[in-house]
Amino acid sequence: MQQISRKEAKERFDELIQAVLQGDTVQIATEEGTVQMSAIPSARRRRFGSARGLVTIREDFEAPLDDFVAYSG
Numbered sequence: 611m612q613q614i615s616r617k618e619a620k621e622r623f624d625e626l627i628q629a630v631l632q633g634d635t636v637q638i639a640t641e642e643g644t645v646q647m648s649a650i651p652s653a654r655r656r657r658f659g660s661a662r663g664l665v666t667i668r669e670d671f672e673a674p675l676d677d678f679v680a681y682s683g
Contacts, residue, residue, distance in 0.1 A: 613637045 612626075612634060619626060619638045626636050626647065636647040674682060 611635045611637060613639065616640045 612629065614622070614626075614636065616638055619636075630636055630647050630649050633649070638645050638647065
């Protein structure tokens with residue numbers, strides 16, 4: 611973990627981003643307090659068709675609902 615000043619962080623910003631992406635954590639001291647830079651894991655890519663077979667549509671999907679028979683013409 612690196613601890614640096616705000617001024618140094620501004621000067622070395624690109625370098626710090628690379629360090630964080632490689633797994634390091636950077637703490638930046640400011641007048642108001644300390645902030646921390648850490649990487650967020652990237653989301654996994656979705657695979658098209660991965661839910662195939664998990665959802666089925668019944669034969670009577672479009673049939674009128676019994677609760678609404680009185681309202682239909």
